[in-house]
Amino acid sequence: MDTSRRSFLTIAATASALALLPVDAAAGATTTTQGAASPLPLEAARSRRLTNLSHLRFLLAEVPVAATPTHTTFGIETRPTVRAPWTYADTDGAGGYRPVGGGTRDAVTGYWTQGAYNADDIARAAVVFLRDWQATGEAQSRDDARDVLRSLAFLQTTTGPNAGRVVLWQQEDGTLNPSAIPVELPDPSDSAESYWLARSVWAFGEGYAAFRKVDADFAAFLLARLHLCLDALGRESLGRAGRSVKSDGRRLPAWLIAGGADATAEAMLGLAAAAEVGDSRSRKALQTYGEGVAAMASDPSKGWPFGAVLPWTGSLGFWHAWGAAAPEALARGGGLLRRRDWTAAAKADAGRFTPQVLASGGPNNAWAPLPAEAQIAYGAHGRVAGALAAAAVGGEGLRVLAGLAAAWFFGANTAGIPVYDPATGVTFDGVETDGRVNRNSGAESTIHGLLTMLLLDANRDVAKLATSITGLTSFSGLRVLDAEKARLSPGAVVETPAGGAWTGEGNLSGGAFVRLAKGEWAEFDVTEAGGILHGLIWRQTANVGDAVWEVCRGRKKVWSTKTPAGGTGDRGLTEADGMLVPQLLGGDLPDGPVTVRCTSRGDVRLDALVIQPRVVTAVYATSSGSAVLYANGSRREERVRALARGNGQAYDADGAARGQAVQGGKVRVRGEGFTITRG
Numbered sequence: 001m002d003t004s005r006r007s008f009l010t011i012a013a014t015a016s017a018l019a020l021l022p023v024d025a026a027a028g029a030t031t032t033t034q035g036a037a038s039p040l041p042l043e044a045a046r047s048r049r050l051t052n053l054s055h056l057r058f059l060l061a062e063v064p065v066a067a068t069p070t071h072t073t074f075g076i077e078t079r080p081t082v083r084a085p086w087t088y089a090d091t092d093g094a095g096g097y098r099p100v101g102g103g104t105r106d107a108v109t110g111y112w113t114q115g116a117y118n119a120d121d122i123a124r125a126a127v128v129f130l131r132d133w134q135a136t137g138e139a140q141s142r143d144d145a146r147d148v149l150r151s152l153a154f155l156q157t158t159t160g161p162n163a164g165r166v167v168l169w170q171q172e173d174g175t176l177n178p179s180a181i182p183v184e185l186p187d188p189s190d191s192a193e194s195y196w197l198a199r200s201v202w203a204f205g206e207g208y209a210a211f212r213k214v215d216a217d218f219a220a221f222l223l224a225r226l227h228l229c230l231d232a233l234g235r236e237s238l239g240r241a242g243r244s245v246k247s248d249g250r251r252l253p254a255w256l257i258a259g260g261a262d263a264t265a266e267a268m269l270g271l272a273a274a275a276e277v278g279d280s281r282s283r284k285a286l287q288t289y290g291e292g293v294a295a296m297a298s299d300p301s302k303g304w305p306f307g308a309v310l311p312w313t314g315s316l317g318f319w320h321a322w323g324a325a326a327p328e329a330l331a332r333g334g335g336l337l338r339r340r341d342w343t344a345a346a347k348a349d350a351g352r353f354t355p356q357v358l359a360s361g362g363p364n365n366a367w368a369p370l371p372a373e374a375q376i377a378y379g380a381h382g383r384v385a386g387a388l389a390a391a392a393v394g395g396e397g398l399r400v401l402a403g404l405a406a407a408w409f410f411g412a413n414t415a416g417i418p419v420y421d422p423a424t425g426v427t428f429d430g431v432e433t434d435g436r437v438n439r440n441s442g443a444e445s446t447i448h449g450l451l452t453m454l455l456l457d458a459n460r461d462v463a464k465l466a467t468s469i470t471g472l473t474s475f476s477g478l479r480v481l482d483a484e485k486a487r488l489s490p491g492a493v494v495e496t497p498a499g500g501a502w503t504g505e506g507n508l509s510g511g512a513f514v515r516l517a518k519g520e521w522a523e524f525d526v527t528e529a530g531g532i533l534h535g536l537i538w539r540q541t542a543n544v545g546d547a548v549w550e551v552c553r554g555r556k557k558v559w560s561t562k563t564p565a566g567g568t569g570d571r572g573l574t575e576a577d578g579m580l581v582p583q584l585l586g587g588d589l590p591d592g593p594v595t596v597r598c599t600s601r602g603d604v605r606l607d608a609l610v611i612q613p614r615v616v617t618a619v620y621a622t623s624s625g626s627a628v629l630y631a632n633g634s635r636r637e638e639r640v641r642a643l644a645r646g647n648g649q650a651y652d653a654d655g656a657a658r659g660q661a662v663q664g665g666k667v668r669v670r671g672e673g674f675t676i677t678r679g
Contacts, residue, residue: 009119027579034570040413047126049136050455051454053141053144055441056125059085061084061099062083070159071156073150073151081142083148084121084148085117085446087116087118087442087443088102088442088443089441091441097440101391102180102315103181110173111175114177115168115177115180117151117170118169118196119167121447122152123147123196124448127175128447128450129142132450133453142214155168155170155200156225157229162188164233165191165192165375166190168189181188182360183469193236193257194257197229198257198258199232199263199265199266201266204222204223204270205271205273205282206274212277223274223279225276228294237258238285245313247313247571247573248316248569248572252295255288256289256293260311260404265293265326265328265329266329269329273334290339292326293326293329294309295311296313297309298310300353304581304584307351309324309345314576318369319366320366321364321365321383322376326345327347327382328385331389331393343394348392348510349390350387351398351652351673351674354383355401356478358405359617359618360475362412363376364377366507368507369536370478372507375430375432376428376429377409377428377444378448378450380406380409380452384405385452390655395674397657399655400462401629401674402467403466407472412444414472415431415432427445427446428441431640471621474619474622479611480509481526481610482509483522483606485510486522486523487525488523489519492520492521493515494515495513507580513605516605520599526589526596526609528589528594528613531613532613533589533609534584535583536581536583536606536608536609542567543566544602545600546564546565547563547598547600547606548601551595552597555673558587559587563585565601566603588634595655596609614638615630615632617643619644625645625646626679627644628644628646632672634671634672637670637671639668639669640666642665642667646677647662647678648660648663648676650668651675652673658670
């Protein structure tokens, strides 16, 4: 379960650990376990639904609730209980699981320092049950959705200055915990808009759309709660519509929920659902928020972050996989409101950035600005959902990308094992970059695994590809050459910040940088042919001169350029002066070894040279051979050596098919497009 964006220093430092370690494994919350089940062979899974709600239902607990002047829910007078999922579930090592709350449990009171249940997971669990009910007509999923939505509604404050906002944590006996330990912002958790308020909009919006024709009273209740959310948002982010904030000299939208395109995009999913069935107020809010999220889109022609929608106004050099629903929301909202600029941003994120993610080994939690940290279901689901939503307004190639992205759940990850079990509905909590697996299965992982399976069940061609993939054989994404390991001039100085790699907006590669005074230099030996170069400089606020870059073969200069070492301007709302964003140097690397020299014409804080292969690749093992993704970062068509036998289709970046993949023994990769072959 992710929390508010208190500080990306905290999140960046803890995300990897959370993906690896049991949460309070010794707390002894309960001895309830889920019996082990034999894994369902994928051959069988391909012929039946992949979605299995067993583990999510196992996590659900009956929670007693009592009405107060500020908290109540639908039908509480006759049914004073709701259902909510436990936050975590620790494996017992034998296939069973033990539900666990957040933090540590007081042996006397039974209370958790955070809580047993939380609004984020309650809201998203409601979406799972709603979508399963809509897909299957199953009465149990309808009833589960109703109970979980009632649970979410109880957490919403209904009166007073915080009306419409949502308390994050709840104890087993139904007591609300507005101030968790450790402190999370906002504190108390219903004192300002938040991620959990955004996710409440998502759940209430989809709930209203689903129940509108089958239970008018409950649907009216959900719509009222959705509008109560919008009342609260109107006092904050919606009330700032059209204003801007400054982030390292760049003006960004001031009306994103909690400053995030990530939170805002999840709210947009609920607003789109309600708008589609005629709620004009949701349609208006969708229009406003969509403008803000679209403004966070990047231009793929300028290099990093390769067309991704940035999630946070607090850094221009930080993309994260969790909460990355922006392409899905922009595609859906753009299709509904006929906004081609929104759908173009969604297609760029899916068709330009997703291949870079896959070629870097999968959905690493953070690109800050370089890919690192663990991989979790939350991030994997976002890539699949974004590609499928973009395919609805783009080309069929984005559906194939979605299949490759979804294969993460079936073994195409750095662990090389399936992390979703169709026989039990268990999704493991994370895969580390070195292949270690956290076999716990808490609510967030379970939910986003199931949201992905629901998409695959609705798109059987995509499911067929995803389940046919058994592993990730190799990948070739960005290569990073740290400056401190380069050849340095006598006056160059390696500096290691006392506070560690985190700058306040991103992470220094290797935890250090090289300070180059005027005339000092660093030289990198590069053997890759055809790479695209990015210089990673920790730029300063003031104008402090330039870095001159030269690419030489022997003593012959092939090309040169320069990039600013400072000039970011007022840091604005960011946590630190300056910024750490790769700068596209331009020009291709020639064939054969070259030397890249960076010479200071001022005061340069050089972190690294980043090499993006002109054509990045990912090779997958399948049940019948190999599947290979080739993605072209240059504007001209490339013809490259095949990495495995097979044929397929070449696509433009928007997914439009552009002819056979293999011609004359070479693989064609369209300029800025991608090719997928299968053997």
